[in-house]
Amino acid sequence: MPTPQTHFTVAIDGPAASGKGTLARRIAEAYGFHHLDTGLTYRAVAKALIDQNMPLDDEFLAEKAARSVDLTKLDRAVLSAHAVGEAASKVAVMPAVRRALVAMQHSFAERPPGAVLDGRDIGTVVCPDAPVKLYITASPEARARRRYDEIKSNGGGANYEEILEDLTRRDARDMGRTDSPLKPAADAHLLDTTEMDIETAFLSAKTLIDQALAKNTH
Structure with a gap:
C-alpha cells in the first residue's frame, strides 16, 4: 500500500x-x-427494468440490469421520481443486485484523490x-x-x-x-x-x- x-x-x-x-x-x-449517492444506483436498476417493461421481482434480470449501470450517468432529477423509488425498494433487497452494485460502489470509493x-x-x-x-x-x-x-x-x-x-x-x-x-x-x-x-x-x-x-x- x-x-x-x-x-x-x-x-x-x-x-x-x-x-x-x-x-x-x-x-x-x-x-x-468524487461523490456517489448509492441510493441512485438502485434506482437506476429499477428505472432500467421499468423502461424495458421487465418484472421487478426477477433477480436474474435485475442483476443483469445492475451490471450495466453507469455510475457517471446517474440523473438525480429522473431517478428521484416516486415510482422509481418504490420500484427500487423491491430490487434493493435482492442479494445478487446488492453484490453487483456494492462491487461497483467499492471501486468508485477508490478513485483518487x-x-x-x-x-x-x-x-x-x-x-x-x-x-x-x-x-x-x-x-x-x-x-x-x-x-x-x-x-x-x-x-x-x-x-x-x-x-x-x-x-x-x-x-x-x-x-x-x-x-x-x-x-x-x-x-x-x-x-x-x-x-x-x-x-x-x-x-x-x-x-x-x-x-x-x-x-x-x-
Whole structure:
C-alpha cells in the first residue's frame, strides 16, 4: 500500500431524509472529492427494468440490469421520481443486485484523490475500512417535515402524515432486511440533525475529516 494513501474515503450512512445526501455533496465539493449517492444506483436498476417493461421481482434480470449501470450517468432529477423509488425498494433487497452494485460502489470509493459515498450500508459493507464514517440521523418527524417542505417548495402536492408513514415503513424495511441492514458501523461518528442545520453538521464532519487527513499524511 502506498503511503500516504492515494485516495481517501468518507462513508456516510443514515435513513431517508436525514440530510446525509446534502452533507455528502457539501463535503465532496469542499474537498474536491468524487461523490456517489448509492441510493441512485438502485434506482437506476429499477428505472432500467421499468423502461424495458421487465418484472421487478426477477433477480436474474435485475442483476443483469445492475451490471450495466453507469455510475457517471446517474440523473438525480429522473431517478428521484416516486415510482422509481418504490420500484427500487423491491430490487434493493435482492442479494445478487446488492453484490453487483456494492462491487461497483467499492471501486468508485477508490478513485483518487478521494470519494464521498452516502447510502445505507457504506460504513458497514461497501467501505468498512473508510478512515471517516458518519451516521446521520434525525427524528422521523423532522425527516418527514423536511421531505414535505422540499416537495412543497418544488411546487408539488404533499401530505405530511403520508410522508411520515412512508418514512417509518422505509426505516423498518431498511433496518430489518437480512442482507446489509441499515445500522451505524461500530466506529461511525453519530450526527443527529434533528435540531442541527446543514452548516453545523458540515463543520462537525469537517473537523473529523481534517483530523483523519492529518493522520493519513504522517
